[in-house]
Amino acid sequence: MRSSRGLKAVGRNVLRKDGVEKVSGAARYIDDLSFPNLLHARTIRSTIPSGHVVDIQYHGDTTGFTIVDHRDVPGRNIVALIDDDQPCLAERTIRHFAEPIVLLAHENRERLNAVDVQIAYREATPNFDPAASKTSFKTIAIEKGSLDEGFAAADVVVEGEYRAGHQEQLYIEPNGAIAVPAGGGITLYGSMQCPYYVHRALKVLLGLPDHKVRVIQTETGGGFGGKEEYPSMIAGHAALLALKAGRPVKLVYDRVEDMVATTKRHPAVIHHRTGVTRDGRLTAIDIDALFDGGAYATLSAVVLSRGLIHASGPYRCDHVRIRGRAVMTNTPPNGAFRGFGAPQTQLAAEIHMDRIAGQLGLDPVRVREINALRPGDTTATGQRLGDCSALQVLRAAVERSAFKRRRRALAGTNRGIGLALFFHGSGFTGGGEVALASKASLALTGRGARIFVASTEIGQGTRTMHAQIVADTLGVPYDCVEVNAADTGEVPNSGPTVASRTCMVVGRILQRCAEEMRERLGTLTPGEYLRTHGPLVITKQYEKSSAIAWDDHSYRGDAYGSYGWACDVVEVEVDPDTWQVKPTAFTTVHEIGKAIHPMLASGQIEGGSAQGIGYALFEEVVMRDGRMANCQLTNYIVPTTLDTPAIDVVMLENPYKHGPFGAKGVGEMPIDGPAPAIINALRHMGIDLREIPATPEKIMAASAERTGSGITKSRSARRYTKPSSKTLHALREKP
Amino acid sequence: MLFVRSPRVIFSLNGKRTRTNAHPMKRLLDVLREDCGLTGTKEGCGEGECGACTVLLNGAPVNSCLVPLVHAAGSRVTTIEALGGRHRLQRAFVEHGGAQCGICTPGMIMAAIALGPRPSIEGIRAGLAGNLCRCTGYSSIYRSIADASRRALVRPAQKHAAFERRARRAR
Incomplete structure (x- = not known):
């Protein structure tokens, strides 16, 4: 690994590759594209949560329409992912509200929307309660040491149950795809994170060979996991219509359809039972987690896996048992969302930690200092940590936020301060990266090089960060490195753009490509090499470090190549009239190995923290009879400018030797911490809340039973400030 | 008639x-x-x-x-x-990370223009309260706008060579 000295691009805030197009309105998102003879499409969905389709009737003029149902599927009628349980179009059985049944296409949108499709059902009794579910998608147990021994050594046992609701990814650009028939196959344009997921799903659905399916990512207006697996569904729908009609078909959801039908973060109930000595040392951790997977398996198994591996938090303990299940309910399937199970489990772990501190009469910093993982310690899966920055981020955040002084100063007011210490594994869990066997290519150009990866730019800065890594490794200026479109016809499969892996894993493969290219060039410039030797393309595949070992059967070993470490400190103020919580100060310290582009990395941390604030306070998915009742931005509230405090970001660097220039992942970790930090700030005020979102109603109920100082209009309270119109709206409109 | x-x-x-x-x-x-x-x-x-x-x-x-x-x-x-890609707000949004996925950016910039010259931070927050951004957490948008208004005052004619080159290519 090179030192940062002499680096011209890495570590600097170079201009992002796609910046000019995005600020000028020239960037082309899926809905900005059009094709000759384009048809528009519409999805007809179930209006019941459970039952069978009995009859389908079309009312209105359907001449000239292309109509597709499950009988038109040429291959297998599934959305190919992990378990092949989800049909692309429902055949007879309905397992959730808004399940797609029939597809319509027509060139005229007014006529398309004028047709009324009546579906008769035989209804079955739905189950919306995960605890009552009889179907498990996945069960996992992680065991370390002996619980009996651990509890025998404990002076105190602390127990508690914590709950998190759904969360909508709410990328501002809804899901969309355009399918174009081409030479007996299909070319699919779409807003997505994982072109090769869509590629595989289309091959299976359409029964086509590799070369007959081409998937091209268009500029993507946010993903956050919401465009990890769902695009395979919408792409399949557009492709089925396009093949039947023999014309291009555009299918772009409006906001309501996107919120009602697409995946969300898994709701979870997590039970902790912890043994602890009087002086604050953890002796036994017993955790039971229940994740609501919704109607189909999607990614529930791996969400559960990441969730459980992070469930005991960044703490050392010799005796741990973590058990969990992801189960089926008759609600729309839940899926990937930034954090991928870890925000739910670390919410529970960190609220629980403050409750332990409270019971022992220790301060929250002290109990974490005693138990934080140190280099040489082992995690719940038995992974021995070489590097570990848990204590460093904790101490840096406590100092920078003046946590202890503020905690004393705010005591007894309607303001509180709380913290959360957390970690996040980079890359696929366990043997995932080996199974993916990702490839990346680098082609020599006259000026420098061109990057070929399927890793997508979804706002986080993939193109920019990859180009920086290649530029400095190859020794050419950043502007001389180009990035090819994520087009499966041109780029190798560098794996999905998920799991905080795009920089650490794919960036490292690119770095190895650039290292070899540098060697081949010798003393020649790229132009000279091309003139003398002709074209040069270098392709490399992921190589596992020999130090990483994982056993998927026993769930033991090195769950991740490396972990990022972080600590959030949040100050909140509760309005004594409306019970509305307003975060007033936010400090976060992240250790991410190396910030390739400090501004982009900081942008991930700020944005992820804001999403975490929404998860903690505002973002409530109201499910009524298996259907999202508040499926609009009018009543599903995400943080606005007025709800988001200034976020003070500190990045620490502790290079990871297998990451490019020492970099680890950064995308997901920021969303793990804000919710527990905010709930712990409420606890500082004497409000015992164990559930998010912490809506005013829940805080009011919890405050009624409060024991501590609590909320009064004391003189030290700040002057009343008017809540934002959006949050007031939330209070009025809550369904 | x-x-x-x-x-x-x-x-x-x-x-x-x-x-x-x-x-x-x-x-x-x-x-x-x-x-x-x-x-x-x-x-x-x-x-x-x-x-x-x-x-x-x-x-x-x-x-x-x-x-x-x-x-x-x-x-x-x-x-x-x-704005033709050359407005000082557009340049500032690129340089200060005000645009990530970019889908909210055109609307955000138009709303920022309506803030007038030299808006206060409170003015920016109130004026942009109707524009949602899911990527940035807004701070980098404030920094972009603040920088653009500084430029308007201090160095209105300064050219940024790399930016101009890319702006021309994008057009």
């Missing part, structure tokens, strides 16, 4: 007199994107909550998904395309 009115709606679009035969009740957003071919204005929610479709109507920011075309008759409509 003295004369028969044409169904055409005439308005000024980015300084150019524009006529359209689109239905007078068609959403201004759709007229801009479909009839005028200007796709820089985005749709995020279709109900006036997200602000991705913000354009200026006679200089004031509006959600173009809530404005029927007829409301724009005889008015000045300004979209992101009018």
